Amino acid sequence: MAIIRRIILDVLKPHQPNATEFAMVLADLGKQYEVHLAVIEVDENTETVQLEVNAPCIDFELVQAAIIDMGASLHSIDEVDAISQQD
Amino acid sequence: MNIKGLVELTHSQGIIRRYFIVNGFDGALTMLGLILGFLFSSPTEIDNIINVCIGAAIALCVSGISSAYVSESAERKYVLNKLEQSMITDLSQTTHAHAARTVPIIIALVNGLAPFIISLFILLPLWLYKSGMTLPISPLLMSVFIAMTIIFLLGVFLSRVSGISWWLSGLRTLLVGILTAVLIFVFVGY
Numbered sequence: 232m233a234i235i236r237r238i239i240l241d242v243l244k245p246h247q248p249n250a251t252e253f254a255m256v257l258a259d260l261g262k263q264y265e266v267h268l269a270v271i272e273v274d275e276n277t278e279t280v281q282l283e284v285n286a287p288c289i290d291f292e293l294v295q296a297a298i299i300d301m302g303a304s305l306h307s308i309d310e311v312d313a314i315s316q317q318d
Numbered sequence: 319m320n321i322k323g324l325v326e327l328t329h330s331q332g333i334i335r336r337y338f339i340v341n342g343f344d345g346a347l348t349m350l351g352l353i354l355g356f357l358f359s360s361p362t363e364i365d366n367i368i369n370v371c372i373g374a375a376i377a378l379c380v381s382g383i384s385s386a387y388v389s390e391s392a393e394r395k396y397v398l399n400k401l402e403q404s405m406i407t408d409l410s411q412t413t414h415a416h417a418a419r420t421v422p423i424i425i426a427l428v429n430g431l432a433p434f435i436i437s438l439f440i441l442l443p444l445w446l447y448k449s450g451m452t453l454p455i456s457p458l459l460m461s462v463f464i465a466m467t468i469i470f471l472l473g474v475f476l477s478r479v480s481g482i483s484w485w486l487s488g489l490r491t492l493l494v495g496i497l498t499a500v501l502i503f504v505f506v507g508y
Contacts (some may be wrong), residue, residue: 244403245414247327276404302414304407 235289237312240282241271244303253301255280260293261286281309319456321424324417328394330425335479337429341382343491345433347498348374349440350465354499357458358507368444375437383430389423440465462499465478469495 244253254268267283284294298305325331349508352374356367398418402409409415440461455463473491479483 243405245405247329247414274404276401299411300413302401302405302409302412304405 233315234287235268235291235311236287237283237285237306237310238289238291238308239310240284240298241306241309242280242282242292242303243306244280244298245277248301250278253280253303254282256301257282257284257297259292260297261288262283263287263288264289274304279306289303293318319413319416321420324413325424327413328397328417328421330421333390334425334428337382337386337425338432339472339476341378341429342432342436343469343494344382345375345378345436346440346468346472347495348378348433348463350462350469350495350498351502353440353458353461353465354502355506357462358503364444364448367458368441369507371437371441371444375441378429378437379434381430382433383426386429387422387426390425391418394418394422408416414416436468439468466492466495467508 248256250268250270254266258264258266263286265285267285269281269283270278271281272279282298295305319327321396325334344481349371353367356362356370395418398414401414443453443457443460443464447453453460470488470492473488474484476491477487480487
């Protein structure tokens, strides 16, 4: 089965938790998770961010659940790097 | 998310601090007023004094909890609804909804328990006297002294927020306590 190594997501989030806390929660989801968060647009109550997650094996369901739990919503999956594990 | 995280998420540290000070101050001044009232009146049984003060402390506690809960839960629901409109999504299963349910309870408990616990401290000499302990001064005077000390300490606590010197802040709140005592003396004890 293929695994995801890198994923770029377009996310709409409330101002709280802030960008730092948001990225840290996602980075804490698994070992060697690297999260890059860029704020694209800021509105009165929300902000649109682009999230890049890198890890040897990304559990996408877990990432999505954490995003929703923090009150954010996943708008689109913009890029994915997947790799086959077959010999 | 733990309670500290929920409080931070909703930026409620400030309001919790304010409620603690405001209602703690209410509790201390109410007890001070009651005890000074008894002090300036004809001698009353210590049991009666304790019962009256405990009654007032419980009323302050219930009033603090209920008023803060009703107002804060309404405010949190409003903020959550506004956020849901902005996000165009249901947030009922998120940390934000969890915070909107939990934070009003925390704020209400602080608002109600602050005056209650402070009142119990102020009433401590009365209980000690009732239990037979010999006190160096009259239990009522000792309660007044404890009330003034707590009022001073609330000012010292405020200085940590405002950044002004602790003794100046403590002195300022202590002056309010002294002014209260003077007013009670003028109207009741003179």
